[in-house]
Amino acid sequence: MTTGITGRTAPRDLDASILLVDDMEDNLVALEAVLAALQVPLVRAESGEEAMKALLRQDFAVVLLDVLMPGMNGFETASHIKRLDQTKDIPIIFLTGAETANDPGYAFRGYATGAVDYLTKPFDPWVLRTKVAVFLELHRKNRQLQELLDDEQHRLDEFARRLADVERQLAEDTETAALAGSIAELADALHELRGEDR
Structure with missing residues (x-):
């Protein structure tokens, strides 16, 4: 062609x-x-x-x-x-x-x-x-390498956004239960980024 x-x-x-x-x-x-x-x-x-x-x-x-x-x-x-x-x-x-x-x-x-x-x-x-x-x-x-790097960057950006949400909740003195749930989600996300099973 x-x-x-x-x-x-x-x-x-x-x-x-x-x-x-x-x-x-x-x-x-x-x-x-x-x-x-x-x-x-x-x-x-x-x-x-x-x-x-x-x-x-x-x-x-x-x-x-x-x-x-x-x-x-x-x-x-x-x-x-x-x-x-x-x-x-x-x-x-x-x-x-x-x-x-x-x-x-x-x-x-x-x-x-x-x-x-x-x-x-x-x-x-x-x-x-x-x-x-x-x-x-x-x-x-x-x-292919660039696609993998872009995908990893997207995952890290999403993690940073979720972490910022938790920090905002802390700053607003959100209820402890909701905060605990957010922290648990972040811990799961961190393990996923590292490729670890919980």
Whole structure:
């Protein structure tokens, strides 16, 4: 499933998407063919500017970024990605043609701008798919961890609210029986938060 930046894009809460950035149609088609087996949405951008627009509209698990593009090249695009709080943690895999493959300065510059990997075209499809799959799995695990943390925070917030209710009852000199019942409920909640059986 592929969407261009002018087409319908996936919602922000989607589990994972991959951004493909290349100014050459043939390269985008090749990337789509290689990554189709991963069965996640693939979003195209044909320039650094289009890539930035896509990144601001939805979440991505990984960006595959061509180095040499007219206008905003891959290095400049990566620098913009890493400067924004919303996008700075998205892994970038640089893809470069044979004309720059033997120049160590390109690889150094790629890693210096925040790339996690640097592959030369033509690349081994299996290697690229495997590397991308690792970042998809990391993205999924991070989302699961964030959901667990959010759930735990919700439980702690609820506990704090209930504790505040008890403190308010104490301040208002509420009857002892009602206070005792509230304290018992709080004790149960505390044991539940700790995962303990009573």
